[in-house]
Amino acid sequence: MAAQKISAKPKLAVWKFSSCDGCQLSLLGCEDELLAVADRVEFAYFLEATRAQIKGPYDISLVEGSITTAEEEERIHKIRRQSKVLITIGACATAGGIQALKNFADVDEFIRTVYAHPEFIKTLQKSTAIADHVKVDMELRGCPIDKKQLLEVLGAYLIGRKPNLPDQSQCMECKLAGTVCVMVAKGQACLGPVTHAGCGNLCPSFDRGCYGCFGPKELPNTSALAARLGELGLDDKQRRDLFRTFNTAAAPFMKESLNYD
Amino acid sequence: MTKAPSVSTTRKIKVDALSRVEGEGALDLHIQNGVIKDLKFRIFEPPRFFEALLRGRDHSEAPDITSRICGICPIAYQLGASQAMEDALGISVTGPLRDLRRLIYCGEWIESHVLHAAMLHAPDFLGLDDALQIAKVNPELVKTALRLKKLGNDILDVVGGRAVHPVNLKVGGFYKVPTKARVRELIEPLKWAIDASRGVTLAFGGFDFPDFDYDYTCVSLRHADEYAIHEGRIVSNRGLDIAVKEFPDHFLEEHVAHSNALHGMLREGEAAYLTGPIARYNNNYDQLSQLAKSTAKEAGLGRVVTNPFKSIVVRMVETVYALEESLRIASAYEEPDGSCVTVAPHAGTGHGCTEAPRGICYHRYQLDDAGLILRATIVPPTAQNQKQIEADLRGVVERNLKLDDEKLKWRCEQTIRNYDPCISCATHFLKLSVKRD
Numbered sequence: 001m002a003a004q005k006i007s008a009k010p011k012l013a014v015w016k017f018s019s020c021d022g023c024q025l026s027l028l029g030c031e032d033e034l035l036a037v038a039d040r041v042e043f044a045y046f047l048e049a050t051r052a053q054i055k056g057p058y059d060i061s062l063v064e065g066s067i068t069t070a071e072e073e074e075r076i077h078k079i080r081r082q083s084k085v086l087i088t089i090g091a092c093a094t095a096g097g098i099q100a101l102k103n104f105a106d107v108d109e110f111i112r113t114v115y116a117h118p119e120f121i122k123t124l125q126k127s128t129a130i131a132d133h134v135k136v137d138m139e140l141r142g143c144p145i146d147k148k149q150l151l152e153v154l155g156a157y158l159i160g161r162k163p164n165l166p167d168q169s170q171c172m173e174c175k176l177a178g179t180v181c182v183m184v185a186k187g188q189a190c191l192g193p194v195t196h197a198g199c200g201n202l203c204p205s206f207d208r209g210c211y212g213c214f215g216p217k218e219l220p221n222t223s224a225l226a227a228r229l230g231e232l233g234l235d236d237k238q239r240r241d242l243f244r245t246f247n248t249a250a251a252p253f254m255k256e257s258l259n260y261d
Numbered sequence: 262m263t264k265a266p267s268v269s270t271t272r273k274i275k276v277d278a279l280s281r282v283e284g285e286g287a288l289d290l291h292i293q294n295g296v297i298k299d300l301k302f303r304i305f306e307p308p309r310f311f312e313a314l315l316r317g318r319d320h321s322e323a324p325d326i327t328s329r330i331c332g333i334c335p336i337a338y339q340l341g342a343s344q345a346m347e348d349a350l351g352i353s354v355t356g357p358l359r360d361l362r363r364l365i366y367c368g369e370w371i372e373s374h375v376l377h378a379a380m381l382h383a384p385d386f387l388g389l390d391d392a393l394q395i396a397k398v399n400p401e402l403v404k405t406a407l408r409l410k411k412l413g414n415d416i417l418d419v420v421g422g423r424a425v426h427p428v429n430l431k432v433g434g435f436y437k438v439p440t441k442a443r444v445r446e447l448i449e450p451l452k453w454a455i456d457a458s459r460g461v462t463l464a465f466g467g468f469d470f471p472d473f474d475y476d477y478t479c480v481s482l483r484h485a486d487e488y489a490i491h492e493g494r495i496v497s498n499r500g501l502d503i504a505v506k507e508f509p510d511h512f513l514e515e516h517v518a519h520s521n522a523l524h525g526m527l528r529e530g531e532a533a534y535l536t537g538p539i540a541r542y543n544n545n546y547d548q549l550s551q552l553a554k555s556t557a558k559e560a561g562l563g564r565v566v567t568n569p570f571k572s573i574v575v576r577m578v579e580t581v582y583a584l585e586e587s588l589r590i591a592s593a594y595e596e597p598d599g600s601c602v603t604v605a606p607h608a609g610t611g612h613g614c615t616e617a618p619r620g621i622c623y624h625r626y627q628l629d630d631a632g633l634i635l636r637a638t639i640v641p642p643t644a645q646n647q648k649q650i651e652a653d654l655r656g657v658v659e660r661n662l663k664l665d666d667e668k669l670k671w672r673c674e675q676t677i678r679n680y681d682p683c684i685s686c687a688t689h690f691l692k693l694s695v696k697r698d
Contacts (some may be wrong), residue, residue: 022426043391109313230318
């Protein structure tokens, strides 16, 4: 994200696409900081929180959710045109979300399974990330995002510096925290070596392997990890499903999952 | 300012995107010569097909996957799914692990209820756009609400690892039980919160409530020993009393053209019903704590609530109760020896139902021999309430035809927000033309 000169009270907009609302809720979940944030930015469009709506252009747009309908496909372009900086928040916006599991399936069969009147339902064949449709200035990972990272991004923007976000693997967070490796010590399946940092080594600190909700780190060696998971006793389906959850449309995870389809 | 309407006019009122609700909904209202010609509460949240994509996944994955239906009430999905799997596999979670489940569910009620009551609903009663505007006139109220909400999230954090989509819950219990020290750290803040939440309840009890009453069919869980949150039988104030597994025999859903969420109704008479805080309060008032009852009374609530606008007060009364329950459980907490009950997977069908903040949330799964999901059905509370929301809207509109369009529109929004509708939840579920097996 380029550091830009901004007006005294920048206009913030929060947009929702196909999602669970959990990431935008993280902003309301900043209980200690919310009033301070509201002092520094104007909530110009934030439907979940306010009736008030101020017209664009917007200084910052936070975009939650993936693109799953033709209406959403059009709307994201309108939002891009109105936004100086567009930040995607969460796994749906950055990697299609859990609903991208339909990308591997017959969508018409999905509709018939869930709805009595398939003719009422309009949906695209695939759930796709925002970056597949418009230019994205920055991505915040996670299912859900980490609210401290959200505050870091907003704070950095307000003073015009680059946000300080980790880009290493989840494994590094365990090492930094001194958490015993659940894969080495207990033989548990863990996506930590290929998953983007940001949660603060959450699952391993609860005696469970990372399930990859922050999506792939840069240049992840997924095939080496998959081979090791095989040695630990995971069959092909289990390995496929492990890579096929909340960031299923992220290329490295999708490709690795297809090796075991 | 819109002119007050004359009697012989055609008025069309549209709310294209409802605010202060979770998810995407809209309202179309068409009034002709003072008569409602058409009224539709539309849910246009895009479908995400959870029941379809769960098929073939391992039963152990259902809690994490279904929690992504809703970022506001993930515990309703994690626990509902877990209980359904436990039912299918023939295990039950008891003792301290059950207490921990009740504790984390209290956390969800607290954060969700306070978020809705103080930040999403209260502005309607004050004629303000949002809670930030309340903060300008009454900063202490908003700060107290934020602190209460944070405490709810802290409970989720301590027991579940994080506030949104916790990671520590699983079929059979938990990955790791929290330490006694961490749970006990909740005690002092909880003591403050009980008192503080009473104050907020009384403040909201003083609101001017629009004049509207409805003779609701109230559907909720009921438990023999406690105000039902995460376990119980499904009961109504009209004599229904069934086991959770009988839910499909008594309730059905209809797919209407204007909504991506199916409308829930009672099979008998295809009637609308109410689930959520008012239904629970009316059905289980006798099981509330003394403090919750006296707070309700002081805040102006009777033994039975029939005005849906008072749901904001009922939510706060339930918050007082949930805080007391949390204090009771946290104070008695000792670390159990094991973190979960395990069992080898096998074929079976299981049902689960809990009281999400917005009402009963029903799950049903059919598993194959290897424990993979063959079929999934999830019926979230907002879908069940949808038909009743439309009935309320009709009644409210009929009584408020004299309001100008802008005020009528706002009153309709307020009516919808009585339900704290969680539209993300509502939009995703299965037709219930279920074959019996």
